């Protein structure tokens with residue numbers, strides 16, 4: 001009994017420490033138009049009352065308690081904080097060999113903490129990390145040691161030998177430890193036993209879902225993009241381990257065969273999915289699966305960057321990939337499925353700051369403002385919630401929506417993003433873009449978990 005009471009006391013204490021709002025515990029936003037994460041129209045002339053870390057009430061003429069902070073929205077738009085569903089906060093580049101040979105944990109930690117802040121200041125109150133990060137960064141953010149979004153790491157990439165996350169040196173023998181494996185950022189599997197071992201270790205080290213590498217890449221050293229790695233048994237083993245934790249698997253999949261293998265094994269989140277077509281859409285719907293799209297991968301400028309253009313094999317890979325995936329966007333419009341936002345940036349904070357803004361811009365170019373906003377908010381919220389009741393680090397409320405009872409992750413922007421999407425902080429250039437400021441001017445309020453991180457209204 002004593003043990004039980006102690007446990008309960010600990011639970012209560014940690015719940016109290018989590019999510020304390022600034023000030024008197026209430027923040028009232030008056031006179032705002034609301035994008036709720038889903039609707040095609042704004043709900044105009046409303047007040048939104050936040051108490052501690054939750055949205056308590058939405059309505060008209062709401063009376064806040066004495067001592068509450070009141071912020072006049074001035075008719076601006078209030079919307080959910082954005083959700084990035086595929087980032088790599090630890091991977092600073094400039095290349096995989098450089099990170100393998102010349103990097104220690106301090107480099108990764110410093111980069112990760114700066115990336116976390118960059119994302120929050122671009123309006124992202126939640127980030128799902130698609131490989132290379134464990135639970136430490138989240139611990140530091142949630143404890144208030146550093147500034148950043150809610151954070152869903154995947155632990156080490158699970159990659160086959162020679163697969164997309166085999167970051168070993170060229171002559172490194174199979175199974176030999178690497179810089180990345182020692183830090184549990186990437187692990188090489190060879191059979192289901194390795195999946196059990198490294199998958200469970202990922203959850204033990206704070207992962208909220210697993211990341212499985214099926215396909216290859218364009219600039220990576222050993223893997224053709226056409227690779228279909230992972231036997232049905234190995235993918236199923238990853239799904240089994242994730243299910244033990246009430247969670248799910250996200251898979252890096254390009255070709256149709258890879259996507260189908262993943263879906264049939266129970267993978268819930270298809271990353272990239274460049275061979276997407278209407279048949280895949282049908283299976284995804286049956287299985288309740290999601291896709292995240294990295295639209296910068298379709299930028300013609302990619303063929304000109306030195307890492308691609310100067311290496312004949314990479315240029316050939318890039319050209320064949322572009323040709324094969326020509327139907328991607330059209331198919332997605334023809335047979336829409338639930339789609340998450342993905343930037344997938346590996347590189348300096350300044351470069352990723354530009355890429356995030358450009359990825360926002362491309363979403364609007366290809367899918368228009370409403371679909372882009374849904375992708376950035378409510379769909380992202382559904383995706384991260386698949387980590388399940390007991391593995392999700394933020395299980396008390398919904399993310400990605402403005403509704404009573406949801407987490408108070410809130411932005412206020414100038415204007416109406418359903419009409420002028422640029423107010424969310426887009427950038428229309430990538431490689432030749434000028435450096436971007438820390439936070440877009442048009443994003444006036446950034447609140448996460450009831451706490452205000454930016455306020456240029458009063």
Ligand SMILES: [Zn+2]
Pocket residue numbers: 086087088130344
């Ligand atoms: Zn990635």
